[in-house]
Amino acid sequence: MIVAERKPMDEIFQMLAGCKKVLVLGCGGCVTVCLTGGERQAEMLASQLNLAAKAKGEAMQVDFDSITRQCEKEFFDNLSEAPADYDAVLSIACGAGVGYMSEQFPKVTVLPGMNTTHLAANVALGIWEEYCRGCGDCMLAWTGGVCPIAKCSKSLVNGTCGGTDKGKCEVNPEMNCGWLMIYERLKELDRLDEYRTMRPLRDHRTDRGNGVRRLVLAEMTEEEAGDE
Ligand code: SF4
Numbered sequence: 513m514i515v516a517e518r519k520p521m522d523e524i525f526q527m528l529a530g531c532k533k534v535l536v537l538g539c540g541g542c543v544t545v546c547l548t549g550g551e552r553q554a555e556m557l558a559s560q561l562n563l564a565a566k567a568k569g570e571a572m573q574v575d576f577d578s579i580t581r582q583c584e585k586e587f588f589d590n591l592s593e594a595p596a597d598y599d600a601v602l603s604i605a606c607g608a609g610v611g612y613m614s615e616q617f618p619k620v621t622v623l624p625g626m627n628t629t630h631l632a633a634n635v636a637l638g639i640w641e642e643y644c645r646g647c648g649d650c651m652l653a654w655t656g657g658v659c660p661i662a663k664c665s666k667s668l669v670n671g672t673c674g675g676t677d678k679g680k681c682e683v684n685p686e687m688n689c690g691w692l693m694i695y696e697r698l699k700e701l702d703r704l705d706e707y708r709t710m711r712p713l714r715d716h717r718t719d720r721g722n723g724v725r726r727l728v729l730a731e732m733t734e735e736e737a738g739d740e
């Protein structure tokens with residue numbers, strides 16, 4: 513799932529400077545699951561902003577709403593408030609939701625209430641840890657299921673940098689060395705030959721070196737074209 517965290521209140525206030533009417537819009541997707549951007553958080557944020565505006569003597573009215581997903585057009589039909597009635601919509605979806613909504617409502621100022629951070633698994637109550645960076649060329653088959661891009665600070669693909677200290681990463685001593693994790697996992701699987709195989713340099717065109725990435729399901733796009 514995609515994880516996003518709310519921006520600091522000061523930054524949110526800065527973005528909303530001069531706005532008299534604001535809609536905080538939650539999203540029912542990933543950010544609801546990680547308890548940062550759903551309906552409940554939209555309601556709480558609207559209430560906090562109303563109280564803070566009052567305390568500062570600013571005339572700002574903040575309402576809230578939430579839709580199933582902000583990254584799909586059809587769900588905008590379920591908005592109970594009209595975005596155009598507001599000076600700004602503060603979206604607390606991930607960046608994809610904010611960007612897509614902005615495109616759908618070109619005359620409305622859509623602002624990001626969140627910082628989108630990582631692709632995660634829910635490893636313990638209240639903890640969503642990064643497991644993937646969407647590199648577009650998955651290597652988990654030969655790394656024992658441990659992602660070298662997300663779990664190694666330098667995203668190395670051919671083994672440790674040599675700076676591992678007592679199993680910890682030299683960049684961030686609070687985290688385990690990703691490559692030690694890969695080694696131990698492969699050893700457990702009796703697949704250390706994978707560790708000894710030299711891998712080619714990463715092709716960053718699958719990552720961020722080739723513009724906007726898209727998933728196109730031909731059977732669906734053809735079906736839609738046939739319906740027209
Ligand atoms: S290798 Fe790439 S696609 Fe696979 S988990 Fe890591 S970042 Fe994600």
Ligand code: SF4
Nearest residue numbers: 664673681682689690
């Ligand atoms: S110590 Fe391990 S996790 Fe840290 S950068 Fe080096 S190889 Fe990667």
